[in-house]
Amino acid sequence: MTSPRAQLTLHSPEETCALAERLSASLRPGDVLLLSGGIGAGKTHFARCLIHALQEAPEDVPSPTFTLVQVYDTGAGELWHADLYRLSDPDQCVELGLTDAFEDAICLVEWPDRLEDLAPGNALSLDFTTDERETVRHLAMRWTDPRWDTRAGSLAA
Template sequence: MTSPRAVLTLTSPEATCALASQLATRLSPGDVLLLSGGIGAGKTHFARCLIHALQDPPEDVPSPTFTLVQVYDTAAGELWHADLYRLSDPDQCEELGLADAFETAICLVEWPDRLEDLAPADALSLSFDAGAAEDSRALTLDWSDPRWDAIVTELTA
């Protein structure tokens, strides 16, 4: 059985931000988003827009490339934004406390391939690629947990 999949074209950085804001309102602690794609594909832009949508007022959201994890208090609960690009071993993910955060916080994980088998099976995977037009992105969403069915349907309507 194959997992459900949706493919979207995001025509601009503003469209990417709008989708992130829509998704933000549907998230709660225990939700994990796995953001993949090459450097410059739009992962951090998406994450920043999603975090801003949950903050009142929005605060500075730096890329966690060097800090590895940034934690935010939001109206929806604690949110962890992790950038695993610099990690070389999944054990380092355990040391960061990500396994616990997957259960208690909203988690956005860039470079989720670094998690290997630590990636939660019920996560929503978002894969960003350059689109055909300048500044556009092709976004593929994959999931196995039925919880995401209605959410993705609403986002793609």
């Protein structure tokens, strides 16, 4: 894995939400966010805030842990929120249509390690960790595609 290109400390759920809202303003179809971190690290909270920021009339955003994928219509285009925690085989991503969605939808993928070789190389990787008190979130952002240089890089400024 590449070294983080940017690192942030998020001191509250509100700071996590504010970051998601700022990033949401620049997202468009074909953008993939890979959300990593342990259970309770803040992945789903971040995803909910981002989805709400893109919805004209925010609706309930359940965790897709049991359905694997939830699809939303947003002002920026179709958004797929996938939680691959229960995925047993990466080929199931193809069956779900997730790999096609990487091309023409905004995709938020929790537990992206389950994708194995199917993870898109142009994705923005967000790795959430907690401190020992589990009140502060640390976020390491990684990317190789230049499309993220300004969009993700400005979040750390």
